[in-house]
Amino acid sequence: MTESQRHTSAEMLAILSARQLKDGQVVFAGVGVPLLAATLAQRLHCPGLTILFEGGVIGAFVEPGKLPPSTNDQRCTKRANMVLGSADVLLLLQRGYVDVGFMGGAQIDQYGNLNSSYIGSPAAPKTRLPGTGGGNDIASLTNMIVAMKHEKRRFVEKVDFITSPGFIRGGKTRAESGLPAGGMFRVITELAVFGFDDETRRMKVLALNPGVDRRQVQDNTGFELLFDEGLSMTEPPTGRELATLREIDLHRLFTA
Amino acid sequence: MTESQRHTSAEMLAILSARQLKDGQVVFAGVGVPLLAATLAQRLHCPGLTILFEGGVIGAFVEPGKLPPSTNDQRCTKRANMVLGSADVLLLLQRGYVDVGFMGGAQIDQYGNLNSSYIGSPAAPKTRLPGTGGGNDIASLTNMIVAMKHEKRRFVEKVDFITSPGFIRGGKTRAESGLPAGGMFRVITELAVFGFDDETRRMKVLALNPGVDRRQVQDNTGFELLFDEGLSMTEPPTGRELATLREIDLHRLFTA
Amino acid sequence: SKVMRHHVEKGGKRFQEWSHMAMGMRFRAGGMGVPFLPIRSMLGSDVLNQRPEAKEFDCPFTGEKLLLVPALNPDVALIHVQRCDPYGNAQIDGLQFMDIDLAMAADRVILTTERIISNDQIRRAPDQTKIPFFCVDAVVEVPFGAAPHECFGVYEPMMPHMEAYVAKVNAEPVEGMRDYLERHVYGPKTWTDFLSLIGLDNLLEAANKGRSIYND
Amino acid sequence: SKVMRHHVEKGGKRFQEWSHMAMGMRFRAGGMGVPFLPIRSMLGSDVLNQRPEAKEFDCPFTGEKLLLVPALNPDVALIHVQRCDPYGNAQIDGLQFMDIDLAMAADRVILTTERIISNDQIRRAPDQTKIPFFCVDAVVEVPFGAAPHECFGVYEPMMPHMEAYVAKVNAEPVEGMRDYLERHVYGPKTWTDFLSLIGLDNLLEAANKGRSIYND
Numbered sequence: 001m002t003e004s005q006r007h008t009s010a011e012m013l014a015i016l017s018a019r020q021l022k023d024g025q026v027v028f029a030g031v032g033v034p035l036l037a038a039t040l041a042q043r044l045h046c047p048g049l050t051i052l053f054e055g056g057v058i059g060a061f062v063e064p065g066k067l068p069p070s071t072n073d074q075r076c077t078k079r080a081n082m083v084l085g086s087a088d089v090l091l092l093l094q095r096g097y098v099d100v101g102f103m104g105g106a107q108i109d110q111y112g113n114l115n116s117s118y119i120g121s122p123a124a125p126k127t128r129l130p131g132t133g134g135g136n137d138i139a140s141l142t143n144m145i146v147a148m149k150h151e152k153r154r155f156v157e158k159v160d161f162i163t164s165p166g167f168i169r170g171g172k173t174r175a176e177s178g179l180p181a182g183g184m185f186r187v188i189t190e191l192a193v194f195g196f197d198d199e200t201r202r203m204k205v206l207a208l209n210p211g212v213d214r215r216q217v218q219d220n221t222g223f224e225l226l227f228d229e230g231l232s233m234t235e236p237p238t239g240r241e242l243a244t245l246r247e248i249d250l251h252r253l254f255t256a
Numbered sequence: 257m258t259e260s261q262r263h264t265s266a267e268m269l270a271i272l273s274a275r276q277l278k279d280g281q282v283v284f285a286g287v288g289v290p291l292l293a294a295t296l297a298q299r300l301h302c303p304g305l306t307i308l309f310e311g312g313v314i315g316a317f318v319e320p321g322k323l324p325p326s327t328n329d330q331r332c333t334k335r336a337n338m339v340l341g342s343a344d345v346l347l348l349l350q351r352g353y354v355d356v357g358f359m360g361g362a363q364i365d366q367y368g369n370l371n372s373s374y375i376g377s378p379a380a381p382k383t384r385l386p387g388t389g390g391g392n393d394i395a396s397l398t399n400m401i402v403a404m405k406h407e408k409r410r411f412v413e414k415v416d417f418i419t420s421p422g423f424i425r426g427g428k429t430r431a432e433s434g435l436p437a438g439g440m441f442r443v444i445t446e447l448a449v450f451g452f453d454d455e456t457r458r459m460k461v462l463a464l465n466p467g468v469d470r471r472q473v474q475d476n477t478g479f480e481l482l483f484d485e486g487l488s489m490t491e492p493p494t495g496r497e498l499a500t501l502r503e504i505d506l507h508r509l510f511t512a
Numbered sequence: 513s514k515v516m517r518h519h520v521e522k523g524g525k526r527f528q529e530w531s532h533m534a535m536g537m538r539f540r541a542g543g544m545g546v547p548f549l550p551i552r553s554m555l556g557s558d559v560l561n562q563r564p565e566a567k568e569f570d571c572p573f574t575g576e577k578l579l580l581v582p583a584l585n586p587d588v589a590l591i592h593v594q595r596c597d598p599y600g601n602a603q604i605d606g607l608q609f610m611d612i613d614l615a616m617a618a619d620r621v622i623l624t625t626e627r628i629i630s631n632d633q634i635r636r637a638p639d640q641t642k643i644p645f646f647c648v649d650a651v652v653e654v655p656f657g658a659a660p661h662e663c664f665g666v667y668e669p670m671m672p673h674m675e676a677y678v679a680k681v682n683a684e685p686v687e688g689m690r691d692y693l694e695r696h697v698y699g700p701k702t703w704t705d706f707l708s709l710i711g712l713d714n715l716l717e718a719a720n721k722g723r724s725i726y727n728d
Numbered sequence: 729s730k731v732m733r734h735h736v737e738k739g740g741k742r743f744q745e746w747s748h749m750a751m752g753m754r755f756r757a758g759g760m761g762v763p764f765l766p767i768r769s770m771l772g773s774d775v776l777n778q779r780p781e782a783k784e785f786d787c788p789f790t791g792e793k794l795l796l797v798p799a800l801n802p803d804v805a806l807i808h809v810q811r812c813d814p815y816g817n818a819q820i821d822g823l824q825f826m827d828i829d830l831a832m833a834a835d836r837v838i839l840t841t842e843r844i845i846s847n848d849q850i851r852r853a854p855d856q857t858k859i860p861f862f863c864v865d866a867v868v869e870v871p872f873g874a875a876p877h878e879c880f881g882v883y884e885p886m887m888p889h890m891e892a893y894v895a896k897v898n899a900e901p902v903e904g905m906r907d908y909l910e911r912h913v914y915g916p917k918t919w920t921d922f923l924s925l926i927g928l929d930n931l932l933e934a935a936n937k938g939r940s941i942y943n944d
Contacts, residue, residue, distance in 0.1 A: 085752075133747075311609070341613070347761065353860075396556075424556050546767065549766075551762065
């Protein structure tokens with residue numbers, strides 16, 4: 001491994017996430033790693049990627065070294081294709097114009113449900129997390145990619161609170177709840193890339209990150225994982241990926 | 257009567273209609289006499305009258321001699337306060353921002369219901385009229401002033417088809433139909449000014465036009481009219497009213 | 513119009529009568545991705561009696577009577593705009609009627625535009641974009657594309673042509689319309705040929721009046 | 729924020745959690761004059777389980793499961809705009825968030841504005857008006873009125889002040905907030921006094937960055 005290919009786990013998340021995106025897609029991105037990954041993809045293999053921000057922006061182009069502090073700031077709108085109301089940009093999800101929703105996660109379960117509201121019971125929570133914002137809408141209405149830290153307390157059998165629905169209780173329960181479209185598509189961590197079984201909708205390891213083995217992933221997960229038959233090993237970040245990412249996050253806001 | 261005070265019946269309608277408006281009101285006006293009357297009121301006693309057009313205009317100022325051919329033309333927007341979508345301007349009625357709706361009428365009944373759809377049965381009509389447009393919305397959602405020709409075949413006991421609801425079958429039937437707000441406020445013809453009884457919601461003569469008597473109004477009406485206890489005689493058009501009106505409709509588009 | 517009137521009175525043609533707001537809310541529901549919207553008009557009228565597609569509904573929050581109107585998603589919407597880029601990001605000046613809801617609701621959108629501008633121009637004023645490119649399937653540059661009617665700020669209606677058309681179809685709703693279509697729609701080989709039939713003086717006069725919206 | 733977190737964990741404070749789109753549709757319903765709007769999110773989640781105010785609903789048109797969210801009409805809305813006339817006709821540049829729905833929904837609206845302009849200026853570009861005057865009850869001219877946050881095209885957030893605030897309330901959610909309010913909100917006698925506490929260099933830097941949106 002050359003000097004330039006050493007990387008932080010946040011950089012790993014951003015790069016593996018960027019690889020999941022395809023040119024021409026319309027992507028709803030949150031601040032932090034998602035914004036970074038979408039911008040990275042745009043500069044590498046997806047020049048025609050359209051990035052949407054919850055603040056009300058379509059077709060954002062983030063300038064390298066000038067990452068916005070949130071996706072609600074005017075800096076997100078510069079050289080965008082369109083600026084619109086923040087409810088209206090969410091309605092694009094409901095109408096079906098968005099291919100991918102892309103966000104971070106605090107706690108996830110085996111069916112891809114995300115908790116960003118409470119640790120403990122809502123009535124008397126141990127910890128209050130930031131809450132849904134538009135996360136529930138995005139997860140309810142489109143295909144999701146989530147990038148998050150891999151820890152046993154974050155990968156739990158059942159989340160304390162479903163803020164943003166994945167496949168609810170598995171099987172067809174998502175559709176039966178009134179969510180016929182979308183669902184959890186990929187989870188990216190510093191250990192592996194995950195998908196979900198087509199039938200049971202349980203989390204499944206699709207590819208291990210470089211230098212990671214099955215046991216390491218399972219040991220850091222609070223429920224029994226499925227492993228894909230064609231389980232593969234992810235290619236390490238390339239020099240070009242790292243260099244481009246570092247140019248975008250020049251001041252190491254999200255990748256330190 | 258001086259030379260300048262001779263007038264056509266369309267001029268009479270416009271002037272008597274204008275007198276019904278109060279300064280500061282927000283008025284939804286259709287093309288023709290309503291537009292003319294609202295503009296006349298604006299130039300006389302209502303400098304702060306706000307005129308709305310169905311095309312999507314708030315605060316229109318029509319230039320004398322340059323009446324628009326319809327309320328959907330760009331000419332209606334010049335020096336307006338706001339231009340917006342045509343569904344959005346109608347939603348202002350539903351939210352309750354509009355004081356008065358003002359339109360013409362083809363056929364009206366004793367409860368102030370308007371027909372602008374069919375003479376005869378809808379399945380096999382004798383005559384097809386222009387249809388509702390936004391008329392149904394305006395009549396459903398605000399207080400209406402209607403200016404129309406007074407003929408027996410136009411003032412009928414029961415309209416062939418309720419396009420724009422007045423008080424439906426009288427009494428509380430309007431509110432019971434799901435229309436708690438608004439209702440027919442005034443009808444203006446070349447013979448008289450009409451209101452509606454507070455209880456029965458039947459049409460009632462409030463004031464006779466100059467030179468018109470009770471019998472003449474009743475003889476030209478296809479149902480039995482109520483006459484207000486305080487029945488008055490309308491003041492004839494003033495020289496100023498007529499002069500201003502003729503300046504506005506310079507080419508006699510609507511007042512010939 | 514007399515043409516519509518003729519066909520309704522003669523029978524055998526399909527048409528529906530909805531209030532303007534109901535139509536607006538049907539397109540808006542379609543554009544929002546919901547199957548209906550609630551409204552407070554059409555209730556109590558015969559317009560509603562003729563429209564079994566709409567449903568009266570007792571509000572579970574307030575107990576009020578409301579009308580639910582079903583979403584309308586056109587197969588194709590044809591929309592004329594002042595300017596858009598080659599991807600379909602469109603700016604619309606002035607009156608927009610129901611065009612934005614239509615663009616969001618339709619399964620396919622074809623934009624005609626007075627002028628194709630660069631994506632760079634769009635990106636200089638993103639808050640002036642009214643239709644985003646991913647709604648749009650095709651863009652066609654057609655100067656005077658709304659003739660013989662108007663395009664806000666560019667030209668007013670070509671009144672002599674409009675009046676001749678109205679006189680013709682009012683006199684003979686079927687034959688007059690057929691003749692107009694033959695002569696002005698099927699006949700011309702190009703858009704310029706159609707505009708030539710309207711006449712250059714007519715076009716210039718309309719353009720002059722159209723620009724007058726900015727002249728004060 | 730840590731302040732919110734502190735109060736939720738400690739208990740005894742009222743708050744509600746809705747998705748952004750649900751809140752947007754609640755204000756929009758309020759602005760449209762209907763008692764609810766249908767949406768397709770929040771279903772199946774615990775966010776919905778905590779919100780009995782919303783009602784699950786089987787669509788009478790499609791049979792789909794939907795959520796009806798109730799209209800929200802604030803008693804008062806406070807909205808900051810780039811410019812408006814003395815009647816309240818307001819232009820908003822760039823990001824508008826839910827401001828327009830809020831203005832339509834609220835029973836009373838107070839506008840603060842960077843600049844009061846003449847009604848004549850409004851009437852020169854009526855398609856740039858975003859809030860009509862009849863929604864508005866009061867207009868107050870307050871330059872830098874969104875400080876210490878941003879106003880699109882005029883100034884970016886005053887970051888040193890924002891960061892000092894965040895550090896303070898994160899360290900001590902209750903005492904830090906009380907101290908900030910005393911010092912920066914209750915203390916200053918005028919808006920200019922408040923801006924002085926932020927500091928001229930901070931304001932100028934923010935204004936410089938704010939204008940950069942037009943600098944390319």
